[in-house]
């Protein structure tokens with residue numbers, strides 16, 4: 001196992017001599033801190049409201065984004081940022097006030113005092129590289145005590161290039177204890193994971209299941225237009241359908257604990273926003289998997305700024321063992 005010493009954590013992380021050494025050390029630290037903050041808030045009490053598009057947002061989404069964006073601004077001032085949350089510039093709504101208090105209590109005084117500026121920061125508009133941030137991916141799961149992802153992705157030159165994800169309350173194998181898992185990957189350099197609080201870093205590798213009827217399907221808990229997962233299960237004779245929130249689905253595949261992930265496109269949201277996929281895609285691809293739409297096209301990560309990805313007919317992520325066969329199969333039912 002290749003490893004480097006991340007000085008601020010004292011733990012060994014994968015990808016020695018990586019092109020992404022700085023990205024690894026900064027984002028592991030930020031993902032860990034953001035996840036610790038969101039878990040603390042979950043213990044102490046979530047405050048939620050609905051955004052204009054009716055999706056949920058909590059004070060923890062804002063806190064997590066503030067911690068991540070503040071760190072990225074400090075370490076990567078030349079990059080652009082795309083991020084899910086924004087707050088009104090006076091920061092006076094109830095949720096922003098609650099986020100500001102939580103940040104202060106957690107010791108983030110600068111972020112607390114400059115909340116709107118930090119959360120609304122979109123980096124250098126001329127930047128070639130774009131960080132794609134989902135501070136809590138799977139807010140509905142977060143509200144219900146389930147797993148979710150803190151997603152920090154990096155996109156440039158037409159593809160996701162690096163990603164780091166923290167997944168708190170991630171279910172253990174065979175019903176084992178829930179833990180916070182941290183996973184990261186750099187293009188061409190493999191994907192790795194560790195349990196938060198442990199030093200042991202292990203490579204991520206997809207399963208080698210090739211028979212569609214034996215595949216374990218993971219689908220969204222919240223987004224399953226036309227029940228595409230249910231139809232696929234029926235037609236393929238699949239025995240196991242797992243429902244999870246956010247990009248934890250990609251992680252299940254990268255860990256080899258699921259074999260295929262399918263979602264349909266919604267007429268308004270398409271397959272959702274770039275920050276809903278960037279981190280998960282690079283981690284899965286570097287674990288040996290593959291991600292396309294239902295026709296085999298790659299995800300377009302540059303819709304108009306702030307807009308969802310609406311030019312695809314859905315999304316298929318797999319262990320790459322029989323991706324084409326899955327697409328053919330879906331062509332018959334979708």
Ligand SMILES: [Mg+2]
Pocket residue numbers: 061084134135136137138139
């Ligand atoms: Mg989110």
